[in-house]
Amino acid sequence: MSGLSLQHVSKSFPLAGQAVPALADVSLALEAGQFGALIGPSGCGKSTLLRMVADVFSPSAGQITIDGAPPQQARREHQIGFVFQEATLLPWRSVLENVRLPLEVLGKAGRHPARSPEELVRLVGLAGYEHARPSQLSGGMQQRCAIARALVASPKILLLDEPFGALDEVMRYRMNFELLRIRAETRTTALMVTHSIEEAVLMADRIFVFAARPGRIIETLDVDLPRPRRLATLHDPRFNAIVDQVRRALFDQLPQALDHEALDV
Amino acid sequence: MSKARWLLPLAVFAALLAAAEAWVAAGAAPMTLPRPSAVLQLLWREHASLLSQLGVTLLTAGYGFALAGLLALAVGFAVYAAPRSEGAVLTVGAVLSSVPMIAIAPILSVWLGLTLGTRVLITVVICLFPMLVAIVQGLHEHKAAEQELFTVLAASPWQRFRLLALPSAVPMLFVGMKISAPLAVLGALIGEWNGAETGLGVVMLNAMFGLQVQRLWAAVLIACAVSSLAYAYICLVERVAGYDRAPVST
Numbered sequence: 001m002s003g004l005s006l007q008h009v010s011k012s013f014p015l016a017g018q019a020v021p022a023l024a025d026v027s028l029a030l031e032a033g034q035f036g037a038l039i040g041p042s043g044c045g046k047s048t049l050l051r052m053v054a055d056v057f058s059p060s061a062g063q064i065t066i067d068g069a070p071p072q073q074a075r076r077e078h079q080i081g082f083v084f085q086e087a088t089l090l091p092w093r094s095v096l097e098n099v100r101l102p103l104e105v106l107g108k109a110g111r112h113p114a115r116s117p118e119e120l121v122r123l124v125g126l127a128g129y130e131h132a133r134p135s136q137l138s139g140g141m142q143q144r145c146a147i148a149r150a151l152v153a154s155p156k157i158l159l160l161d162e163p164f165g166a167l168d169e170v171m172r173y174r175m176n177f178e179l180l181r182i183r184a185e186t187r188t189t190a191l192m193v194t195h196s197i198e199e200a201v202l203m204a205d206r207i208f209v210f211a212a213r214p215g216r217i218i219e220t221l222d223v224d225l226p227r228p229r230r231l232a233t234l235h236d237p238r239f240n241a242i243v244d245q246v247r248r249a250l251f252d253q254l255p256q257a258l259d260h261e262a263l264d265v
Numbered sequence: 266m267s268k269a270r271w272l273l274p275l276a277v278f279a280a281l282l283a284a285a286e287a288w289v290a291a292g293a294a295p296m297t298l299p300r301p302s303a304v305l306q307l308l309w310r311e312h313a314s315l316l317s318q319l320g321v322t323l324l325t326a327g328y329g330f331a332l333a334g335l336l337a338l339a340v341g342f343a344v345y346a347a348p349r350s351e352g353a354v355l356t357v358g359a360v361l362s363s364v365p366m367i368a369i370a371p372i373l374s375v376w377l378g379l380t381l382g383t384r385v386l387i388t389v390v391i392c393l394f395p396m397l398v399a400i401v402q403g404l405h406e407h408k409a410a411e412q413e414l415f416t417v418l419a420a421s422p423w424q425r426f427r428l429l430a431l432p433s434a435v436p437m438l439f440v441g442m443k444i445s446a447p448l449a450v451l452g453a454l455i456g457e458w459n460g461a462e463t464g465l466g467v468v469m470l471n472a473m474f475g476l477q478v479q480r481l482w483a484a485v486l487i488a489c490a491v492s493s494l495a496y497a498y499i500c501l502v503e504r505v506a507g508y509d510r511a512p513v514s515t
């Protein structure tokens with residue numbers, strides 16, 4: 001099976017001798033080349049889910065496959081690109097050297113990448129900044145560099161953990177369109193965690209709305225807006241209708257969540 | 266570097282020297298304090314022989330410093346590969362560094378002989394600990410997200426050390442080297458006090474027992490200058506390498 005598949009995935013963390021559930025019975029599927037967005041309240045386990053797909057840690061139960069392979073295999077075969085909330089560039093390396101890092105880790109296998117680091121630097125709009133240090137770049141430029149790094153080894157899946165959460169709204173939209181443009185070229189399967197409903201609707205083919213305690217999917221929405229998506233998409237009545245739908249799904253859970261907290265106290 | 270950084274210390278030293286000169290000239294100073302001008306004259310007169318003696322000391326200091334650096338690096342990697350050993354390693358290092366070298370050096374000389382190797386060993390023991398602490402501490406100087414990045418990249422432990430931990434540790438390594446560089450000169454001198462035929466330490470000993478006060482002070486001045494220069498040299502390397510500013514991490 002190609003694409004990403006999670007079946008009945010659960011994760012609990014030990015806390016004071018007890019297993020605290022972070023995610024409960026999450027199932028989702030993305031076809032190869034699709035863009036998925038995870039949206040939900042803080043602490044609902046979205047980032048945890050992303051890290052399990054990246055094999056940073058393993059699920060307590062359930063099965064994850066990336067193009068049919070378990071995450072351990074995908075990671076060992078360098079099939080995962082990850083963009084963190086902060087750019088996480090190595091400050092002593094230039095832009096180009098940062099983008100090249102995954103190829104260096106690959107060693108021999110990284111000598112003939114499908115796209116050269118130079119090409120990717122251009123693709124993310126950093127031409128002319130190849131030899132700049134990360135500290136000389138703005139937050140948005142740093143994140144572009146991190147995206148180029150995540151794509152340089154041609155991964156099967158691109159995982160993005162609130163990559164534009166620290167940017168202002170205008171810059172965030174600019175980066176959204178940049179990422180749409182880059183993805184139109186690379187067609188990598190992508191899964192992004194976000195707090196912004198508009199961002200999720202603008203980027204995704206499929207949106208997974210999460211509820212917290214324990215983290216679980218309460219609604220899956222297919223976004224049928226045509227591609228390529230442009231600035232005009234934001235004014236499409238269909239866009240706003242889907243934004244409303246996601247918002248309703250998110251807000252529906254609020255009273256329950258509040259009750260739940262009240263019970264906890 | 267601002268002028269004030271050089272001018273003020275220079276002025277203070279010049280004033281102290283002038284005061285000492287006047288004090289001795291007035292005949293009020295003890296006989297163990299020579300005229301600074303006489304010391305400077307001796308430095309000039311005997312600079313060739315003093316420099317060759319200094320060369321011997323610097324060789325010992327250099328070997329000791331380099332060996333201590335390599336040893337610290339090797340132990341640093343071992344601690345990085347087996348994090349649970351960190352506490353034990355640092356404890357052993359702390360105990361080792363707390364041994365009063367000046368008292369132990371004669372015993373080492375008896376055991377190992379009056380050789381260059383013994384003097385280098387003394388130097389290594391004296392300047393190892395600051396570099397060891399700096400490396401062990403420095404290898405932690407990267408963020409959790411950077412660790413995760415290398416996990417996602419499926420990097421080997423050696424790649425993680427070489428591409429992430431070691432470069433992150435460089436600013437701390439410079440801190441350790443800045444402390445250790447003057448200590449290396451001190452270590453070489455202690456080694457020479459315990460038995461050597463040549464070296465600045467030998468010049469000091471001979472001058473002390475021969476009551477050659479000017480010569481003793483001249484040797485002390487050279488030791489001070491060389492220790493400061495060792496520190497300044499590390500600072501210079503740090504500057505050239507671009508690590509003198511706090512790194513802006515992202």
